[in-house]
Amino acid sequence: MEQNPIFSIRTAAFSYPGAEKPALDGVNLEIGQGEWLALVGANGSGKSTLAKICNALLTPTQGACFVMGLDSSVESNISSIRQSVALVFQNPEDQIVASIVEEDVAFGPENLGIPSDEIKKRVDRALSLTGLESYRRRGSYSLSGGQKQRLALAGALALEPKALLLDESTSMLDPEGRDSFLACLGELNNQGMTIVQITHRMEEAVQAGRIVVMASGRVVWDGLPTEFFDGEYLRWSFEEPPEIALYRELLTRSLVPPGTRPRVEELLSALCL
Amino acid sequence: MRFMSSLSIGQFIPGESFIHRLDPRCKIIATIILMTGLFMASGIPDFALWICLLVIFSTLSGIKLTTILRSGRPVLFLVLITVVLNLFWTPGSPLVRLGPLSVTREGLIVASSMGLRLLFLVIFAGILMMTTSPMAFSDGLERLMSPMAVLRFPTSEMAMMMTIALRFIPTLFEETDRILKAQISRGADFESGGLMRRARSFIPILVPLFVLVFQRAENLAVAMESRCYVPGAPRTRMNPLRWSGRDSSALACLSVFVLFAIFCDRYVFKIYLTWFAAQ
């Protein structure tokens, strides 16, 4: 069955006013429903700009961006685009509007003019998906970093989006917070949520089903994680995490069969010791 | 050294008590009534009644009396100045002489009543803030001001501004603390030198703080926009304000209490005061 892609970006270009080089320079990208895509690249490669375009916060200066078939440059589409695609940013502090957890989650739906019973249902659902039910009446300032970021995620989920855009959402979290956040994403993806995860941490791209590499405003590589970690990413001058170096070495010496994913448990069992 | 404690400012303490569950409009009106009452009945004996009220509030809100009293701490210095000024500069019959200054009997009365009045004003406002979430508070204020919307006064934007301002107070205190520490560890000195030098020494604190506030504001604006916020557009509420019988009766009880305090001040305690002045 042919499904409509969630995002369809067609030769999109974007320049910030006064900038010498364009931030995006002819990007073509289709992202289907239910995908988990990791968008990787160095700082300044255009990842965040692309995320803002996908959320209609920016409009491409050339080309076009369609979200669920809706042209983002059409003013009347913006509201429905922002409802179907929710954005979570890097710093949770910058996204939390209200002082009380449940009031913050309700902020988005309240903006949509939804009746209060429905808002309550959405808030309940978003809080349980992010594991924050027991904090609903707590002050948002009293949460830990990881919890704050899950609160920001809950705020996004309360819009009941089809896709989540995560702009370096784990980069300010400690390993504990990052793990709980990623576990949350995994669960959502299993339930069919499309996830576009912008990150410069290779390890996190391991969880994704598809990897897209950006450099100087262009998509320079697009493929499966197994292909990517089998040496491909070295071309894009990323720092190689030691576990990935180990993974490649195991592959080249045929200690593990090709197609094994770079996860510790999988590698250990593939070794057949 | 924790330079600033975010606890010292009257902040919302989540709870489910009687006072917590009152309509924010009721609490705002009640606070206004209380403030008026304080101005009309601020003889020394009246404060016995106001203290009784604090005890009642403490019981009804489930917040410890010490925590309630602590909300007056930020203005303690201001209170002290008021007391000192009134103590020495009120003309009347002198009680004690300190060189060229003298403490008068009238001064003593005015100073203590002014000081207590100021303190209680802040404490009553503190109770309002401790029992009302910022969102509920600004909702309440927005509704109370709604008649002004007819005059194109942007009440809903004002309310949103207030919500955000209150939300960011603890964050700002934390950030200020961090910047202060960072500059001290780079050798910044805020204590020595003349007035100009000292004022200048705060530049390394203020500039980073401004930069931070502007960055935060910009990021927050983008985040709010992506969460479908449109300034001035109609919004619904998860917990719409509902005025119940409880609110009416709470207001009625409070009004009776305040009228009683004013009555006491005018007719009962007057006797005591005339006696004190005659001595």
Place this chain on the structure above:
Amino acid sequence: MSIIADDISYTYNTGTPAESAALRGVSLTVERGEWVSIVGHTGSGKSTLAQHLNLLLTPQSGAISIDGVEVKPGSKRSREFRRRVGLVFQYPETQFFAETVRAEIEFAPSNWGSRGDVLKERVDEAVSSSGLDPLLLDKNPFTLSGGQRRRVAIASVIAMKPDYLVLDEPTAGLDATGIKELTQLLGKLRNAGLAVVQVTHDLRSALSLSDKILVLENGSCVVYGSPELVAEYLVDNPVRGLVIPPVVRFVSGLREKGIDIPLNSGLGEIIKSIEVFKGRL
């Protein structure tokens, strides 16, 4: 020449409802020329410990001595000691206030009384040892890239000529290239005789870079010693909020299957021992 923290404890907001113990009897020794990592989850007390080393906080019990002298609260010498122990805060670029990089770097040494040629020399030294491009000196620090700004922040602390450099999450927010460059810079400074104390929640970088590691959990020391010792301990005793690096987990998995190699082994050793075990060699 060393900083010795001896059995120090610290509690925030003593006597208020928000009272919380941040450090409970922690001891640590930092020698010059050493790389020490303090690791732990958020709220484990690692930043509180870092602020003790710089005398921003005074222990409520226990003592801190620097180069053999115990530092007493309010001592006249504490200002001099604070200069010897430079502290780089998390996201240090958020403390920038000056209009030029030069003025930013001059701030610390001039606070300690450097003027004229001495000041200029201090700035030049800091710029060269932090690997900063001297052409950036007259630029506005807010126009620089993330990695460059972090470097300016470190230079602004090095300019006061500390003997010990304490850094709170120095690589936070940097991309892969930025992290690599910064790690190299810190290694160079350590080799030049400076002590590097790195506060981090990244066990992987701690295990591969440090001479000594102190692991904190809820304000108490869990394990303290060489990376080998710490890795051995953590594999058997998980600590809240610390993620065992995948390679260490992998090696620990190999050991369960009967391959006997040290936990902190490098890539070559790991591959070799697998091949030996499989009988290929």
